Amino acid sequence: xxxxxxxxxxxxxxxxxxxxxxxxxxxxxxxxxxxxxxxxxxxxxxxxxxxxxxxxxxxxxxxxxxxxxxxxxxxxxxxxxxxxxxxxxxxxxxxxxxxxxxxxxxxxxxxxxxxxxxxxxxxxxxxxxxxxxxxxxxxxxxxxxxxxxxxxxxxxxxxxxxxxxxxxxxxxxxxxxxxxxxxxxxxxxxxxxxxxxxxxxxxxxxxxxxxxxxxxxxxxxxxxxxxxxxxxxxxxxxxxxxxxxxxxxxxxxxxxxxxxxxxxxxxxxxxxxxxxxxxxxxxxxxxxxxxxxxxxxxxxxxxxxxxxxxxxxxxxxxxxxxxxxxxxxxxxxxxxxxxxxxxxxxxxxxxxxxxxxxxxxxxxxxxxxxxxxxxxxxxxxxxxxxxxxxxxxxxxxxxxxxxxxxxxxxxxxxxxxxxxxxxxxx
Amino acid sequence: xxxxxxxxxxxxxxxxxxxxxxxxxxxxxxxxxxxxxxxxxxxxxxxxxxxxxxxxxxxxxxxxxxxxxxxxxxxxxxxxxxxxxxxxxxxxxxxxxxxxxxxxxxxxxxxxxxxxxxxxxxxxxxxxxxxxxxxxxxxxxxxxxxxxxxxxxxxxxxxxxxxxxxxxxxxxxxxxxxxxxxxxxxxxxxxxxxxxxxxxxxxxxxxxxxxxxxxxxxxxxxxxxxxxxxxxxxxxxxxxxxxxxxxxxxxxxxxxxxxxxxxxxxxxxxxxxxxxxxxxxxxxxxxxxxxxxxxxxxxxxxxxxxxxxxxxxxxxxxxxxxxxxxxxxxxxxxxxxxxxxxxxxxxxxxxxxxxxxxxxxxxxxxxxxxxxxxxxxxxxxxxxxxxxxxxxxxxxxxxxxxxxxxxxxxxxxxxxxxxxxxxxxx
Numbered sequence: 001x002x003x004x005x006x007x008x009x010x011x012x013x014x015x016x017x018x019x020x021x022x023x024x025x026x027x028x029x030x031x032x033x034x035x036x037x038x039x040x041x042x043x044x045x046x047x048x049x050x051x052x053x054x055x056x057x058x059x060x061x062x063x064x065x066x067x068x069x070x071x072x073x074x075x076x077x078x079x080x081x082x083x084x085x086x087x088x089x090x091x092x093x094x095x096x097x098x099x100x101x102x103x104x105x106x107x108x109x110x111x112x113x114x115x116x117x118x119x120x121x122x123x124x125x126x127x128x129x130x131x132x133x134x135x136x137x138x139x140x141x142x143x144x145x146x147x148x149x150x151x152x153x154x155x156x157x158x159x160x161x162x163x164x165x166x167x168x169x170x171x172x173x174x175x176x177x178x179x180x181x182x183x184x185x186x187x188x189x190x191x192x193x194x195x196x197x198x199x200x201x202x203x204x205x206x207x208x209x210x211x212x213x214x215x216x217x218x219x220x221x222x223x224x225x226x227x228x229x230x231x232x233x234x235x236x237x238x239x240x241x242x243x244x245x246x247x248x249x250x251x252x253x254x255x256x257x258x259x260x261x262x263x264x265x266x267x268x269x270x271x272x273x274x275x276x277x278x279x280x281x282x283x284x285x286x287x288x289x290x291x292x293x294x295x296x297x298x299x300x301x302x303x304x305x306x307x308x309x310x311x312x313x314x315x316x317x318x319x320x321x322x323x324x325x326x327x328x329x330x331x332x333x334x335x336x337x338x339x340x341x342x343x344x345x346x347x348x349x350x351x352x353x354x355x356x357x358x359x360x361x362x363x364x365x366x367x368x369x370x371x372x373x374x375x376x377x378x379x380x381x382x383x384x385x386x387x388x389x390x391x392x393x394x395x396x397x398x399x400x401x402x403x404x405x406x407x408x409x410x411x412x413x414x415x416x417x418x419x420x421x422x423x424x425x426x
Numbered sequence: 427x428x429x430x431x432x433x434x435x436x437x438x439x440x441x442x443x444x445x446x447x448x449x450x451x452x453x454x455x456x457x458x459x460x461x462x463x464x465x466x467x468x469x470x471x472x473x474x475x476x477x478x479x480x481x482x483x484x485x486x487x488x489x490x491x492x493x494x495x496x497x498x499x500x501x502x503x504x505x506x507x508x509x510x511x512x513x514x515x516x517x518x519x520x521x522x523x524x525x526x527x528x529x530x531x532x533x534x535x536x537x538x539x540x541x542x543x544x545x546x547x548x549x550x551x552x553x554x555x556x557x558x559x560x561x562x563x564x565x566x567x568x569x570x571x572x573x574x575x576x577x578x579x580x581x582x583x584x585x586x587x588x589x590x591x592x593x594x595x596x597x598x599x600x601x602x603x604x605x606x607x608x609x610x611x612x613x614x615x616x617x618x619x620x621x622x623x624x625x626x627x628x629x630x631x632x633x634x635x636x637x638x639x640x641x642x643x644x645x646x647x648x649x650x651x652x653x654x655x656x657x658x659x660x661x662x663x664x665x666x667x668x669x670x671x672x673x674x675x676x677x678x679x680x681x682x683x684x685x686x687x688x689x690x691x692x693x694x695x696x697x698x699x700x701x702x703x704x705x706x707x708x709x710x711x712x713x714x715x716x717x718x719x720x721x722x723x724x725x726x727x728x729x730x731x732x733x734x735x736x737x738x739x740x741x742x743x744x745x746x747x748x749x750x751x752x753x754x755x756x757x758x759x760x761x762x763x764x765x766x767x768x769x770x771x772x773x774x775x776x777x778x779x780x781x782x783x784x785x786x787x788x789x790x791x792x793x794x795x796x797x798x799x800x801x802x803x804x805x806x807x808x809x810x811x812x813x814x815x816x817x818x819x820x821x822x823x824x825x826x827x828x829x830x831x832x833x834x835x836x837x838x839x840x841x842x843x844x845x846x847x848x849x850x851x852x
Binding site (some may be wrong): 015019020043050053054056057058059061062064065068069071072075077079080082083084086087092093094096099143144281 | 442443476479480483484485487488490491492494495497498501502504505506508509512513518520522525569570577670720
C-alpha cells in the first residue's frame with residue numbers, strides 16, 4: 001500500500017497502442033493496492049512538430065506564445081491517457097499544469113516551479129480517481145502558461161510527488177535504469193542498483209540523458225526518492241536517493257558524455273578586473289546557459305576567455321559576444337561546434353586522491369587530446385574533439401574498473417540475474 | 427476608426443501560409459485605422475484528427491477529457507497566428523478561452539457562455555497589441571475547459587465583440603456571404619446584402635452552414651452586428667442585424683437544407699397523456715438534440731411518435747428509446763438515416779398567406795414526396811428522402827422567385843456588380 005507518482009516519457013505515449021500499455025501499467029500499480037498519479041510527456045515527436053510549425057511562421061517566436069503552443073502537446077497526451085484508463089473501467093481525470101497547481105516563475109521556456117497546490121489531485125485520489133497530470137508545464141502569477149524546459153516532465157513528476165507526499169516517484173523511459181556509462185557507447189557498462197542525488201545530479205548535468213538535472217535537484221531538496229525504470233519491462237531500475245552505506249562503494253559512479261555543447265573563445269581580452277563579469281552577466285541576462293568557463297594564462301596583459309554552452313543557445317551567445325566585444329576591447333572570437341564533454345562522477349573522489357592523474361594518463365595512453373578541463377569536488381570533466389568522444393568514454397570506463405563481465409545485450413534478462421552478475425563483477 | 431472582431435474558420439488557418447494571410451488581413455484592418463481582435467478556429471482537420479485519436483482509445487470518451495483534448499486545436503492556431511503577426515513587426519498576444527474570460531456553464535461539448543470578462547483583451551488593445559482569441563472554448567466554474575459545440579468559434583467571436591463593445595463582428599469563411607440557397611445546389615442562388623437576425627437564425631437552425639445558430643442568437647440578444655464575408659476576397663459580404671426597411675422585402679429570405687439529421691419513429695405507442703413527456707425528457711437528459719416532433723393521428727388508441735435528431739446523437743437516442751420502450755408499452759421503433767430537411771425561411775411569411783400551399787404545390791409538381799412537415803411563424807420545413815433533396819431545394823427556389831439571372835460562378839466578380847445585378851434580378 002503506497003502512494004506512487006508514475007511518469008511516462010514521449011516514447012511511452014507515442015501512439016494509441018502505447019498509451020493503452022501505459023494505462024494498463026497504471027491500473028496494475030493500482031491493483032497492487034497503491035494510489036497512483038500519472039505524469040505524461042507529449043506524444044513522440046509532437047513537440048518537434050509544433051516547434052517546426054512555429055519556425056515556419058517566425059524566426060524568433062515570442063516566448064510566451066511558444067510556451068503556450070508547446071504545452072498543448074502534453075494536454076493532448078494527458079486526455080488520451082485518461083480516456084484509455086476509463087476505457088478499462090477505472091476512473092481517471094486529466095490535469096494541465098495549471099489545474100494540477102504547478103505554479104512557476106515567469107521565465108518562459110525555462111520556468112522554475114515555485115509552489116505546488118496539489119489540492120485538486122488529492123481530492124481526485126480521495127474519490128478513487130487516477131489523476132493524469134500534463135508534464136513540462138505550469139502557470140505563472142499572470143495566469144500565463146510556462147514550460148520547464150526540455151525534459152521538464154521529470155521535474156513535474158518530482159514536484160507532484162512532493163506536493164502529494166508520495167512514497168515513490170517512478171520515472172519510466174526506454175532505458176531500464178542508470179548505467180555506469182551510455183550502454184550504446186560502452187557495451188560493458190552496468191546498471192546501478194542505487195545512486196546518490198549528488199552523483200546523479202553531476203551525471204545528469206554532464207549529459208546523462210535518463211533524468212533531467214533539475215528534477216534530481218528538486219528531489220534532493222525535498223527528499224523525494226526517484227525510481228528510474230523501463231516502460232517495457234518489470235525489472236527493477238535504479239533508485240536515486242540520499243547517499244547511504246548500502247550503495248556501491250566505487251570511487252566513480254559513472255561516466256557521462258555530452259555532445260550538445262559548443263565552445264566559444266574570446267581572444268586577446270585585456271587582463272583587467274570586471275571583464276569576465278561584463279561578459280557573463282550579459283550572457284546570463286540573455287538566458288545563455290554557460291557551462292564551463294576557462295581563462296587561460298595571461299600573456300602581456302591579454303588573455304583568452306573560453307566558455308561552453310548548449311548548441312541551442314549559440315545564436316543568442318553570438319549576439320551577446322558581438323555586442324560585448326568592443327566594450328571589453330577584445331579583438332575577435334571563435335566558435336568550435338565539434339566538441340564533446342566527458343565527465344567522470346563519484347562522491348568517492350573526495351577521499352581518493354589521484355583520480356585526475358589516472359584519468360589524464362588513460363586519455364594520454366589512448367592519444368585523446370584534452371581541450372579543456374574543469375572539476376568539482378565529485379566530478380572531473382574534460383572537453384575533447386567530438387570525433388574522440390567514444391574512445392574517451394571507453395578508456396576511462398576501463399581505467400576506473402567499471403567494465404562488467406558481460407555486454408549490454410545479455411543483461412536485458414532479469415533484475416535478479418543482473419544484480420548477481422554485477423556483484424560478481426567487482 | 428473602429429473596434430473590430432475578425433473571426434477566421436479552420437480553412438482560413440489550415441496551413442502556415444494561410445495563417446500568414448490571416449495575419450496580413452488583421453494588419454490591414456489595423457492599418458485602416460481600426461483596433462482589431464482576432465478569433466480563430468482550429469487548423470483544417472485538426473479537430474477531426476483529435477476525435478480520431480480519442481476514438482482509438484475509448485468508444486465513449488469522457489466529456490470533460492474530450493473538451494480538454496479538442497480545445498488544444500484552437501490553442502495551437504491562436505499561438506501560431508500571434509507568432510505570424512509578430513513576424514510582420516506588429517505586437518500580438520494569444521488568449522485561450524479561459525484567458526479571454528469566456529465563462530460558461532458546465533455542459534461539456536455544448537457549453538453556453540454565461541459571462542465574458544474581457545479585461546485582459548481590453549488591456550492588450552490599450553497597449554497596441556492585437557489579441558488573438560481561441561474560438562470554441564471557455565472555462566466553467568470548476569476551472570475545467572468546456573467547448574461550445576462544433577462551429578462554436580462564431581459564438582466566441584460574437585461574445586468577444588459584445589464583451590469589448592466592438593463596432594462590428596466580421597466572420598470570415600470560404601463563402602462570401604449568405605445566399606438564398608446553397609449555391610453548390612442552386613447555381614442561380616443570389617447573395618443577400620443584409621438579413622435579419624430572425625431569418626438568419628431560422629436558416630442556421632435549418633442547416634445553412636455559414637453561421638452557427640447559437641452565434642446568431644447571441645448576436646440578436648446583445649445587438650451585435652455580424653458581417654459574414656470571404657477570407658479570400660475583399661468583396662462585401664452579408665450583414666446580419668435587426669430587421670429594418672432597407673432590407674429586401676421578399677416574402678422568403680432563403681432556403682436551407684440539412685442532410686445531417688435522422689428520423690426515429692416509435693410505433694404503436696398507447697395514446698395516453700405523459701407518454702411523450704417520458705420519451706422526450708429522457709432524450710433531453712441524455713443530451714439528444716431533438717429537432718422536429720410529429721405525432722400521427724391515433725388509431726384504436728395507439729399512435730406513432732416520430733422525431734428527428736442529428737445523426738451524431740443517434741447512438742444515444744437508440745439507447746434512450748430502447749430503455750424507454752417497455753416503460754411506455756410501445757412495440758418497436760425504426761430509424762431512417764436517409765432523410766433530408768428542406769426549410770423555407772422568411773419574416774415576410776407572417777403577412778403572406780398561402781406560402782405553405784405554394785410550397786406543397788411546387789414539391790408535388792416535381793414528384794417530391796413529403797415525409798414530415800413542421801412550421802414556425804417564419805419557417806416551413808419538410809423532411810424528404812435524401813435522394814430528393816437537391817430537386818426539392820431547386821424547385822422551391824424557383825417557385826418563390828429567388829432565382830437570379832446569372833449563375834453562381836459569374837458572380838464572384840465584385841460587390842458592386844453583384845449588387846447591381848441582384849437589384850435588377852427582382
